[in-house]
Amino acid sequence: MKSLFWILALFAAAVALALGARMNDGYLLLVLPPWRIEISLNLFILLLALGFVGVYAALRTFFLAAGMPQRAREYRERQQKARAAVVFQDAVRLLFEGRFGQALKKATEAHAAGTAPGLSALIAARAAQRMRESGKQRGWMQRAKLDDPRTEAATLMLEAEMMNEARRFDEALVALERLQATHGRHIAALRLELRARQGAGDWDGVLKLARQLAKRDALPLEVVSEIKVQAHLANIARHAGDRGELSAYLRGIAADERNWRIVLAAARALTALGADAEAQKQIESVLADDALDAAWQPELLVIYGRLAGGEQTARIARAEAWLRQHPDDAVLLLALGRMCLRQRLWGKAQSYLEASLAVAESQEAHLELARLFDLLERSEEANKHYRASARSEVH
Template identity: 30%
Template structure:
């Protein structure tokens, strides 16, 4: 379209000039300021002289420019030649890198970097080759040269550095680099994936949980995979809290951290059986009996579990003993043949000092399901009630159940 427009414009100007010639040539009058000299000519003659003057001026300026820098052309030609040579060397280096010839690739890329139009690419690729060679200090130096050559490319340099650190197994250093990257590009899928994998490797569950909303928004995995990851992270986080309690690493602030954790835990995960059981175990470790009793009572009304009713019976006597006994007996109306519930009722009755009732509940549980724990607790109660023969009988029953689970080994 451009040549066509220029042609049309030229034709229009020619038609205009022809029209002007037909109407009259006109004239140009040049007079000096003092009026002593004057020059008169036709308009077209003046226009031709003006164009000729412009062409001569352009030519003179070009000659003067060349005379002032007579070697500029040679210098520019040399620069182009060097750039082409550097490009060819860079391409050979990248090919060697792709084919696994690390040493040769590193040397070619470093050699071409100063004359290359993109030294950043040369130094980053050379750092990768040095890493594959096992020259970690050399790789670090090449990354520094990459930053010096292109200070604005810090993001690309951090990406390469994080990848090298992860390959080396330097996860703590890689984590610092990835956190810096995450602050710059919080929605970048590669950064999110690498940050997730690093947290998993280090077992750093608290920041991983904080990262999960960004992982979901970026869709770095399927919804089901992220749900599994989130459940695992919550379970591991509770395990960490229990470990801190047993080792004394958390100090006095653990109780508050535990309270805030459950308070901010989404309802979806509170209802997960595995997470709830782990949480009750933590409350038992912390001896937070009141909260444990409230949660267990509420959950058992919604969803029955032999594991949870067993824990309900393990609560100490000072925790709402009368109310717990009444509640458990209400449950017994709906579940008269539940061995775990009868066992729990035996324990609660024994805590309340109701020896006869405790004995009946233990015996009822034993008659439904033979359990070593029930037999031993019943034996202990019978011994205290001065029934040694019956106590010894249940002790033998418990020992027999234990022996059944022993491996078969030769005897003398």
């Protein structure tokens, strides 16, 4: 419809122009002595229009010809940028494909062409690091820092990641501190920091970061829980030589972070320091709570049965209460036998030790019975259990 309107408008204009020219009887007289030129006004208008078109075409042609070198240069530059962009894309693709040598070559070409120089340098640095060419890696990292200030955060993140992979954890922490000072803390940086602090042995820092990541749902709960356990175990080992420091640290462990592995390590460290009463409390706190994960552990019962200090009678009473819930636990029966033997409760000790052997044969139970019969001067029975313990050891 619009096209039809314009066609009709052009026809109307043409008709109007023809009628106007036919009705126009004017003329133009040009006098340039000794010449006189007389032409119709219609012809003059036509010649004037043609002259304008001619001058415009000539000027247009001149400027196009004069600007052709510039346009040629701009065309070549666009072509070079397009080729450089393809090279940069190839560098990224090759890096993800694991073809690091070719990725380094393409990234070098893209950097020389000026295509995203900061990112091209980062790609080259990553490729060089994967190829274990540390000299090239450092050089490209330096170029990335200088070429484009906008890539500072990316450069520091990559530097921290590469330092972690090279097990240079202190340097990774330095890079992350610079990153956090200028760009704040985010989840990816916290994960890198967690890895660096694990490698550096900063277990207090690991616990702090694990709690932060748990609040942000940045790691599965099972992973966070295991990280916390490993951190607590490392801290317990670090404080194992000082009873005061160890006790203070154990009191500071949150209830939701305590499990049987932590209690087991704590009990072993406390018994090595002669703090049997405190070790008893630690073990009882976890064995009395069946809701804890896999709380009923034989290792805890073994230590509990060997505790020499503290209230032995109360300890026996507590273990006998557990026995009502776990009547067929050979390790618990052995622990009760040892405690009764220590208290010189000969009959109960023999009963518990024999019950333990009835549930499961063990060298420890035979040795404890042999000791008991030695104390009772029943040599024949003692020798029988010594021989049985030797056979258990051989098996």
